[in-house]
Amino acid sequence: MDCSQFEELFHDLDRPGTDGFAARQSVLEHAESCSQCAQLLTQAESLDLALSALSGRETNERAPARVENLLREEFRKTHAGSARRRVRWQIAALATAAAVLLALGLSLRHYERVTAGSGNDLRDAPSLTPSISSNTGDVDSSGVDSVATEVATADNQLSDSDSASAFIPLPYADDSMSTDGGAIVRVVLSRPELASLGLPVTDMSDTDRIPADIIVSEDGAPQAIRLIAQSALD
Amino acid sequence: MEMSQKSDLADDRLLRRMLAGDEDAFTDLYRLKHPAIYRFALHMSGNAALAEDVTQEVFMALIREPGRFDPARGSLGAFLFGIARNHLRKRWEQERRLVPIAHESEELGDFVASLPSSNGSGAVPASAVDDLESLDTIGRVRRAISTLPENYREVVVLCELEEMSYEEAAVALNCPVGTVRSRLHRARAILLEKLREPRAARRVSALGK
Numbered sequence: 001m002d003c004s005q006f007e008e009l010f011h012d013l014d015r016p017g018t019d020g021f022a023a024r025q026s027v028l029e030h031a032e033s034c035s036q037c038a039q040l041l042t043q044a045e046s047l048d049l050a051l052s053a054l055s056g057r058e059t060n061e062r063a064p065a066r067v068e069n070l071l072r073e074e075f076r077k078t079h080a081g082s083a084r085r086r087v088r089w090q091i092a093a094l095a096t097a098a099a100v101l102l103a104l105g106l107s108l109r110h111y112e113r114v115t116a117g118s119g120n121d122l123r124d125a126p127s128l129t130p131s132i133s134s135n136t137g138d139v140d141s142s143g144v145d146s147v148a149t150e151v152a153t154a155d156n157q158l159s160d161s162d163s164a165s166a167f168i169p170l171p172y173a174d175d176s177m178s179t180d181g182g183a184i185v186r187v188v189l190s191r192p193e194l195a196s197l198g199l200p201v202t203d204m205s206d207t208d209r210i211p212a213d214i215i216v217s218e219d220g221a222p223q224a225i226r227l228i229a230q231s232a233l234d
Numbered sequence: 235m236e237m238s239q240k241s242d243l244a245d246d247r248l249l250r251r252m253l254a255g256d257e258d259a260f261t262d263l264y265r266l267k268h269p270a271i272y273r274f275a276l277h278m279s280g281n282a283a284l285a286e287d288v289t290q291e292v293f294m295a296l297i298r299e300p301g302r303f304d305p306a307r308g309s310l311g312a313f314l315f316g317i318a319r320n321h322l323r324k325r326w327e328q329e330r331r332l333v334p335i336a337h338e339s340e341e342l343g344d345f346v347a348s349l350p351s352s353n354g355s356g357a358v359p360a361s362a363v364d365d366l367e368s369l370d371t372i373g374r375v376r377r378a379i380s381t382l383p384e385n386y387r388e389v390v391v392l393c394e395l396e397e398m399s400y401e402e403a404a405v406a407l408n409c410p411v412g413t414v415r416s417r418l419h420r421a422r423a424i425l426l427e428k429l430r431e432p433r434a435a436r437r438v439s440a441l442g443k
């Protein structure tokens with residue numbers, strides 16, 4: 001080691017992790033053989049002692065207590081404000097979540113209604129394709145009574161397993177959609193009976209019976225019919 | 235290094251509690267960290283009132299913007315020193331004046347007044363002379379530090395008086411580790427030159443005060 005290397009390293013002899021600390025032994029050996037560097041080392045050690053004494057003497061230097069009080073007050077203010085903001089955010093988040101759930105619920109309900117409506121197409125009726133093309137004359141209320149094996153009086157009697165088509169006006173009806181003074185009756189009809197109401201029936205020999213709702217006017221004349229497809233019958 | 239890691243963990247725990255609104259954690263953190271910040275500001279400004287203001291500003295910043303501290307970049311201590319340094323620079327730009335250690339003579343006077351008056355003979359005992367000499371040396375070192383250029387002074391305060399590693403000081407001063415090292419070596423060389431005054435002259439000077 002030469003003097004220039006010594007000067008580069010001697011300040012860090014007591015500082016772990018530095019080159020001076022790593023080369024401490026070589027630095028000390030050089031100082032033993034060089035009076036000028038030995039003097040530098042002594043002065044550096046004196047400086048270290050003085051700095052250490054200054055540092056020790058100042059250990060208890062601190063800011064006045066009023067600074068701490070002021071900062072604690074500021075801390076309380078800041079965190080009280082942020083706590084209020086947190087509560088506001090939580091309320092807003094809950095309200096938003098509730099609104100989203102409500103919207104989802106309404107959408108789902110609307111979707112179920114739409115699917116139920118489209119699923120009740122006449123195509124669901126077993127082997128029937130009713131149309132309003134033919135004219136077959138009157139069917140009076142007594143006729144309806146005679147063909148009814150089960151009579152119901154209200155539309156709301158559709159069970160969960162039922163699905164119904166829209167009402168189809170019968171060919172001779174005056175005002176098929178008006179139920180003023182009339183009623184809706186649930187009946188079970190054979191294919192010839194359906195044909196007698198003016199509905200086109202393709203296979204008259206089939207013996208199955210079709211449930212249907214009929215709108216009957218005040219005077220007892222059938223005005224419109226809808227076929228009930230019962231999944232239980234499928 | 236292990237001590238430093240333990241200290242960082244303790245700081246981290248206190249900081250987390252502080253962020254959760256725990257005032258006691260903030261108080262503990264303040265009491266733990268503020269003396270070093272205050273001393274740094276005092277050494278750098280030589281003005282107790284300014285050091286008080288800077289200390290207050292540093293912890294205000296920690297309260298209001300704790301998110302600015304990134305543990306990946308360095309210790310909390312280094313972060314706080316960095317804020318203190320920025321505030322000091324702003325103040326200097328505003329005031330354009332730096333008062334070198336104003337309380338030195340007062341402090342020395344207080345210390346001399348507190349010395350025991352020995353056994354009534356009026357003679358100052360040998361231990362008191364040693365204390366006075368020691369205090370004189372400390373005073374001379376402090377004065378010498380206060381006259382260092384700012385960038386040398388800050389490395390001396392951080393690395394020598396606050397015993398920070400070069401790495402921590404580099405984070406606080408926002409400069410490379412090599413710069414910290416070379417500045418410190420230069421600062422120490424300047425201090426050695428300033429302290430080469432003959433010992434006898436120093437003793438006379440100290441007793442004269």
